[in-house]
């Protein structure tokens with residue numbers, strides 16, 4: 001099957017020693033940020049952050065101060081007396097959860113989300129989740145995970161959340177193999193993939209996270225899973241602990257990545273190469289045609305990616321191979337060598353890869369190389385723009401539907417747009 005996927009197995013493996021490692025000051029959002037997209041995805045879940053006013057402000061600003069009639073996230077704010085141990089934070093938490101569940105009978109799944117303050121006072125949210133589950137089960141399932149900013153990056157919040165769901169998933173047994181797609185995808189993208197898997201004859205496909213908490217996918221030795229996002233190390237480990245097997249593949253960004261990702265599933269489920277070709281060919285042709293106008297705008301432009309979302313390596317592969325952009329430096333907060341192995345093979349030889357961050361050193365390298373476009377977090381974008389550089393916020397790439405054939409041109413446009421805007425400003 002790999003034979004008809006250009007680049008599925010080609011490429012030079014990046015020597016692990018060639019990766020620059022940095023461990024200085026970092027500029028990243030914390031894992032609470034994931035709530036912004038996860039609460040939209042799991043439609044009967046509620047996220048209760050146990051944190052401070054800072055945590056509440058972070059979520060509000062990351063959510064763009066969206067006004068919902070009934071928001072599905074909130075912060076139980078720990079006051080100074082809680083932090084000083086003057087009150088029993090557990091009693092307070094039980095009271096807040098009881099009130100919340102009484103007021104919101106639509107909640108079927110409640111996440112208690114840990115933060116830096118709750119970790120500092122060592123509030124045991126796993127015990128709280130167990131205690132409250134006994135009280136509210138079966139009407140409401142209560143789980144916990146940490147979104148704390150200590151040593152994390154913002155997409156790790158999704159990893160921690162999904163990993164907490166795995167033990168709650170029913171047993172998949174050893175029957176017929178089932179495909180599980182792991183990682184949040186926009187509903188529109190999910191629907192496109194469902195149609196494609198159906199056309200390929202790959203039975204019932206399940207998703208983690210599900211749109212509804214009552215539809216948690218079954219997991220067991222008959223589960224074969226494809227990661228849809230590159231930042232799900234803990235979730236993958238939890239699935240493997242339950243006997244599921246990961247299908248090695250690049251990530252579904254761009255035409256090539258999407259084809260190779262689908263190809264990994266098709267191989268594992270014995271889809272005939274001719275059928276794979278028939279199903280994917282029209283999509284590939286259409287997507288490649290849509291990419292052409294962006295290739296004209298982006299080819300030869302030099303791009304610098306700061307480590308932020310953990311999407312950097314698949315993005316760099318797409319930008320260099322499908323849009324002919326030149327990679328000045330590709331930073332990633334963490335490099336999961338196993339999950340990224342198929343991506344690393346597809347990067348151009350000699351690419352400058354950095355794992356971790358020492359933000360001042362990296363800024364120096366960025367300034368001296370004067371790239372055409374910089375992909376970075378919000379904290380770096382404004383100062384760099386003020387210095388005359390053109391930037392793209394990496395967080396936008398997590399909020400926007402970018403996976404799959406039909407989104408390949410939209411993904412390219414996200415990189416072309418800031419360059420067009422800058423050109424207009426200069427003209």
Ligand code: SF4
Nearest residue numbers: 030055058115116149
């Ligand atoms: S969890 Fe920590 S890093 Fe995140 S907003 Fe709260 S205090 Fe700040």
